[in-house]
Amino acid sequence: MTSMRLATPAMPAAALNRGNRSLGFLRAHSRPVRRIAALLLLCALACAEERFQPLFNGRNLDDFVVDTLGVWRVENGIIIGSTPNGLRYNDFLRTKKHYSDFVLKLRFRLKAGVGNSGIQFRSKPVENSHEVSGYQADIGQQYWGALYDESRRKKVLAGPTAAQLAHLDKEGWNEYVITARGRHITLELNGVRTVDYREPDPNIEPAGFIALQVHGGPPTQVEFKDLRIQVLQ
Numbered sequence: 001m002t003s004m005r006l007a008t009p010a011m012p013a014a015a016l017n018r019g020n021r022s023l024g025f026l027r028a029h030s031r032p033v034r035r036i037a038a039l040l041l042l043c044a045l046a047c048a049e050e051r052f053q054p055l056f057n058g059r060n061l062d063d064f065v066v067d068t069l070g071v072w073r074v075e076n077g078i079i080i081g082s083t084p085n086g087l088r089y090n091d092f093l094r095t096k097k098h099y100s101d102f103v104l105k106l107r108f109r110l111k112a113g114v115g116n117s118g119i120q121f122r123s124k125p126v127e128n129s130h131e132v133s134g135y136q137a138d139i140g141q142q143y144w145g146a147l148y149d150e151s152r153r154k155k156v157l158a159g160p161t162a163a164q165l166a167h168l169d170k171e172g173w174n175e176y177v178i179t180a181r182g183r184h185i186t187l188e189l190n191g192v193r194t195v196d197y198r199e200p201d202p203n204i205e206p207a208g209f210i211a212l213q214v215h216g217g218p219p220t221q222v223e224f225k226d227l228r229i230q231v232l233q
Helices: 013-050
Strands: 072-075 078-083 091-099 102-110 116-125 132-140 147-150 155-158 174-181 184-189 192-198 208-214 220-231
Touching: 078 091, 078 208, 091 116, 102 116, 102 132, 116 147, 116 174, 116 220, 132 174, 132 208, 155 192, 208 220
Parallel strands: none
Antiparallel strands: 072 078, 078 220, 091 208, 102 174, 102 220, 116 132, 116 208, 132 147, 147 155, 174 184, 184 192
């Protein structure tokens, strides 16, 4: 049996031209729309960043309480904690101000990826000691990206999976974003959330100072820069 092929009607030239013009119009006008969307996004990011204030003046340690002389210094806008001969105890560089609800952003680098450090928050001093008590966003060893309870419950409260640390550079610069809002605490390391913790104990201190740690033990060096904070209402 011979099959019959049905002919497809040809599109009129006028309709084809109108379709081409419409397609050209959409292409031409989609570019400005994309540009406007990109500009709006940049403006939103800039406005969000404006809400942050420096936690550190970039020149000296006047905004902090120095516990041990010679451990902390400032070079080229970077806070450096260094113990070339080791240290028998943990040392903390503490803010003079106290904070409750906030978002804290900073970058840090642990020299050669060796040693341990961290960022304390909602913390208070331990009497007759170099120690402080409070939450810590941990740095180093097996504690990268974890929330530790320093000198209080003395344990990891929450921590990341191996996959969440995939973008960690143990010897380079990394970024922490610490958010404390009521009893809800989150940590983000290089843009990846590593901790989402809700405090079950209503008696835990809701405010305190922020502090940078050099851990006791063998020689170590840790560096911090771009410290900025947004106080939440």
